[in-house]
Every structure is written in C-alpha cells, then in structure tokens.
Amino acid sequence: MPIKLSFRVLSLIAFLLIAALLSAASVLALLTLNRLAEHSRETGNDAIALTANAQRVAERSVAMERSARQFLVLDDPAFLERFGEAWRDALTALDAMAAELPGGEPPAFADWRRNGQAAREALDMPASHRGAAQLRLDAALAQLPAINSELTHHVQAEVDRRNAAITEELETRRNVLRGQLALSIALAAVLSIAFGVWLARPLRQIESAIGQLGGNRYDVPIDITGPDDLRRMGRHLDWLRQRLADLEADKARFLRHISHELKTPLAALVEGVALLEDEVVGPLAPKQHEITGILRQNTASLQNQIEDLLRYNAASFDAQHLLREPVDMAALLRRVVDSQRLQYEARSLVIMVEGGAPVIAADSAKLAIVASNLLSNAVRFSPEGGTVRFIVAAGNGMLRVDCIDQGPGVAPADAQRVFEPFYQGERQPPGARRGNGIGLSIVREYVTAHGGTLQLLPSSPGAHFRLELPYEN
Structure with a gap:
C-alpha cells in the first residue's frame, strides 16, 4: 500500500x-x-x-x-x-x-x-x-x-x-x-525551490479551481495533484463543482418552467385587460377605466420583469461561450449609439464617442450588449440636454472604455453593490419606472468572461464606469 x-x-x-x-x-x-x-x-x-x-x-x-x-x-x-x-x-x-x-x-x-x-x-x-x-x-x-x-x-x-x-x-x-x-547553500536552495515549486503547484491548482467555481465554470472537472490532503481537498472541490452545476441547472430549469407557467396566465390577463379597455363587454365607468389602467400597467411591469429575469439567466449561461472575432470597439460603440438614437434624441441628449483603439479578438455580440446596457443606463439617468461620453483608449496590453454621464451618480452606500443582480440604488431618475437591477450585472458577466474588469470610478457629478479588456499587441 x-x-x-x-x-x-x-x-x-x-x-x-x-x-x-x-x-x-x-x-x-x-x-x-x-x-x-x-x-x-x-x-x-x-x-x-x-x-x-x-x-x-x-x-x-x-x-x-x-x-x-x-x-x-x-x-x-x-x-x-x-x-x-x-x-x-x-x-x-x-x-x-x-x-x-x-x-x-x-x-x-x-x-x-x-x-x-x-x-x-x-x-x-x-x-x-x-x-x-x-x-x-x-x-x-x-x-x-x-x-x-x-x-x-x-x-x-x-x-x-x-x-x-x-x-x-x-x-x-x-x-x-x-x-x-x-x-550546501546551493543544495539547500535547490531543495527549497524544488519543494516550493512542487508544493506550490497544487496550491495554484486549488486557487485556479476556486476561481473557476467563482466564474460559474462548472463544466471543467477539478483534478488536484500533489500531497494526499490537497488531493482530498481537490476531490471535495470537484464534488462542490458538481453540486453547484446541479444547482445551476436546477435554477435554470426552474426559471424556464416558472416563466412558462407565469407567461400563459399573464398573457390571459393582458388580453383580458385589453378587452376591458376596448369596452368589448360594455361601457366602463371612469373609475373602472382607472382600475383597468392600473391593471395594464402592473401586468406590463410583471411581463418586463419576467423577461428580464430570463435575459439575466441567459446572459449567465452565454458568458461561458464566447465567439471571438476581430472587433473595432470604437466602431461598435458608434453602431450601438446609432441604434438608440430615438431614445436619447427624445431627451435632447448628446452622445459622444471619442478616441480609438486597435482591433481586438472578442465576442462582438456580447460587447454590443455591454455597450447597449451602459448607454441605456446613462440615458436613463442623464438630465434633459445632458451629455454622455464614451472614451476609447489602449495601452499596456489593455483596451479601456470609459462611460461618463451627467446624472446624479451612484450613492456612496451603493458603490459596492451596484454590480449585484437585482440591486437598485437609492438615486433613481424622477418619474421613471424603477429598473430591475440586472443591466450592470450582465455587463460585468460579459466583461469578466473576456478576462476584463469593470469598475465604478469616483466622479462628480454623474457616474463614471470603466471597463478594461486585455488584448495581444
């Protein structure tokens, strides 16, 4: 033995x-x-x-x-x-x-x-x-x-x-x-380095495995080599990976089922409210019109929340599967800005894309969603006639995109949680429907999948988000 x-x-x-x-x-x-x-x-x-x-x-x-x-x-x-x-x-x-x-x-x-x-x-x-x-x-x-x-x-x-x-x-x-x-010193140094490298390798494997679990990468088995206790820890981590994979699958399955179960009666509610508003069943009194308006507004809100929930779940899954291709980030930002022209022109906003950067290998569809969510968030919080700036630059092997608006900014108490899913800060635009707090979460999922980082930088007034993506020179 x-x-x-x-x-x-x-x-x-x-x-x-x-x-x-x-x-x-x-x-x-x-x-x-x-x-x-x-x-x-x-x-x-x-x-x-x-x-x-x-x-x-x-x-x-x-x-x-x-x-x-x-x-x-x-x-x-x-x-x-x-x-x-x-x-x-x-x-x-x-x-x-x-x-x-x-x-x-x-x-x-x-x-x-x-x-x-x-x-x-x-x-x-x-x-x-x-x-x-x-x-x-x-x-x-x-x-x-x-x-x-x-x-x-x-x-x-x-x-x-x-x-x-x-x-x-x-x-x-x-x-x-x-x-x-x-x-003696040389042999001691060789022994120290040899034992250090040999013993550090399983620790790096454990660190990588924990990072893999933290990044929702449940499809790669965890195999730790080295001393017996670290191999045993590796087996526990692999069991945890399988358990988390099962829980993730259960969550996705639950979301699909519950959304399907909710969308059918919700569609019936929407149709029923529409029939009432069209007075198909007979004329409505003013108070009844007010009630049907409330019903229509809340059913629409519920429908949007269900769709956002499904979209976040899909984003968490899609972030693990990137289709990389050459991407010009400045050109991609201009396309996204052009696609939302009606929204920001309705509020007399000025959207500027400044600078440029080399072409990088990335998933253009996911980066388009990243840019779209950042722009939608900035448009939603910007005051009438304000300016939103996208600044693109590159250096030291990193492509940098800064998104700066002139809105109320993020409260200090919300700065640490602004990227959490379904979290809504205390500073909301007046008169606007409260969001569901998944836009920035999706942005972070896609940026992290590319090996990049997303930060909220100090700025006054407004919010200043910076994303950085690595690229090869």
Missing part, C-alpha cells in the same frame, strides 16, 4: 532535509576548525620547545666553558661536576632538538657532540698536562658559539617551515570549507 503524505508532513520533511544539510555543513566546518586549532596548538608548542632547547644548548655551552676554565684554575672537583651536569643537560636538549627535525639531524649536531666530548677529555687529562689540556679545551670550546648559531638557524628554519605548512593547510581547509559551504 503506497504511503500517503500530507502537505504538512511534506513541508516538515523538506524543512528537516534543508536543516540537516546546513547542520552537516556547520558540524563539518566546526570539526575542521577544531582540527586546525589543535594542529596549530601542537605546532606552536613544538616551535616553543625547539626554541627553548636551542636556547638551553647555548646557555649550557656558556656554563660548560665557565666551569671548565674555573676547574683548570682552581682544580676544584665541584667545577668539574658542574661541567658534567651542563654537558649532559646540553646533550639531552640536543637529542630533543634532533628528534624534532625531519630528515635526520644536520652535521652541526655531531660537531657539537664531538667538541663537547673533546672538552670533557681535556678536563680529564692529568694535572701535569695542564698546558696541553688548556690548548685542547680552548680549541673545543672556541667552536661551540658558531655551532650554537648554526643550531639556532636550523631550529628557526624548522619553525618557519612548520608555520608555512600550517598556513598552507589553513588556506587549503578554508578553500575546502568555502566550497562545502557554497555547495
């Missing part, structure tokens, strides 16, 4: 892997630094020991010379004993130095031992041969300062060599650590 890992578990695994990688690099660097520190400490101690032994040999050489000369003058065995102690101590230091020098001891070590032995042998000569002993002693001790200088030179060379070696090793280790650190 395959192991199912959730988003949280995978995120934790990714974090632990990256943390382990960086921790390993840090531990390795710490161990390397500890080794270097220990090596440096040992080298320093060895250098101190070598220098101390060289100084000790030089000091013992002076003590040997002083004790030997005192013995020859005073003939006191104590001075001979002091010479022996200094000589043995110098030999011990000499052996310690020789052990620390690589490649065998230099000839100077043998020279020092030979001259020291010669000085000892001169002191062991009988008292009757003091003159010869003095000469041999002077010859042996005279060479020790030069030999001591040479020994010091060898020691200093060895110390310098060891310092150079530790410096070279430090530089080598630093380069290795730099490479290891760079590799």
